[in-house]
Amino acid sequence: MRTEPIAPTCYTGIYPGRADQLHLVRRAVARHLAGCAAADDAVLILSEFAANAIVHSASRGQFFTARAELYPDYVWIEAEDLGGPWRRRLSDDRPHGLDVVQALTGPENWGVETTTDGGRVVWARLDLPPGE
Numbered sequence: 001m002r003t004e005p006i007a008p009t010c011y012t013g014i015y016p017g018r019a020d021q022l023h024l025v026r027r028a029v030a031r032h033l034a035g036c037a038a039a040d041d042a043v044l045i046l047s048e049f050a051a052n053a054i055v056h057s058a059s060r061g062q063f064f065t066a067r068a069e070l071y072p073d074y075v076w077i078e079a080e081d082l083g084g085p086w087r088r089r090l091s092d093d094r095p096h097g098l099d100v101v102q103a104l105t106g107p108e109n110w111g112v113e114t115t116t117d118g119g120r121v122v123w124a125r126l127d128l129p130p131g132e
Contacts, residue, residue, distance in 0.1 A: 008076075011068045015050070017059040017081075025050045029068045029077070038075045038126040041104045042068060048097040049079035049122045057120060058082035073130075078123035083114065 011032035015021040026043050033039035046066055053064040059081035069076040101110050101124055110124035 008069045008071045010070075011066075013066050014063055015066065017054050017057075017062045017064055019051075019054055021054070022047060022050055025066045029066065032068050033070060033075065036070060036075060037128055041126055042075050042077050042124075045101050045104060045110075045124050045126075046077045046079060048101055049077070049124075052097065052122065053079050053081035056084070058084040073128050075126045075128065076123065077126070078121050080115070080119055080121045083118045083120045 009032070011028060013025065013028050015025060026047050029046050030039060030043050033042055036042070046068060050064060050066055053059045057064070062082055064082070065080040067076075067078045067080070098110075105124050105126060109126070111122075113121045113123070115121060
């Protein structure tokens with residue numbers, strides 16, 4: 001029986017704020033989480049976060065950071081962008097990207113935080129089945 005905590009494995013990538021970078025984010029995170037039960041969901045969620053950073057933040061044309069951390073009992077994923085105005089979308093009775101994120105994580109396992117320099121971090125936690 002292991003008595004000491006297992007250190008997480010971490011991936012961090014900094015990408016230009018362009019749409020042609022999304023496939024690189026997906027590929028890198030999929031490779032980092034290969035074999036993990038939540039890998040597909042994590043890739044989908046981080047892809048949504050990265051797309052939002054490119055389209056809806058000051059990171060467009062600049063840069064954003066993508067992170068994925070694999071812990072023994074959960075996966076933590078986040079995208080950090082340069083911030084900017086947060087525009088609420090009008091409801092059209094169709095699910096959109098962050099609705100999909102909430103459906104995969106639950107309402108308490110994702111969120112948005114503002115950094116001290118005005119940037120934004122959007123994060124999500126995906127719990128793993130026991131023994132993963």
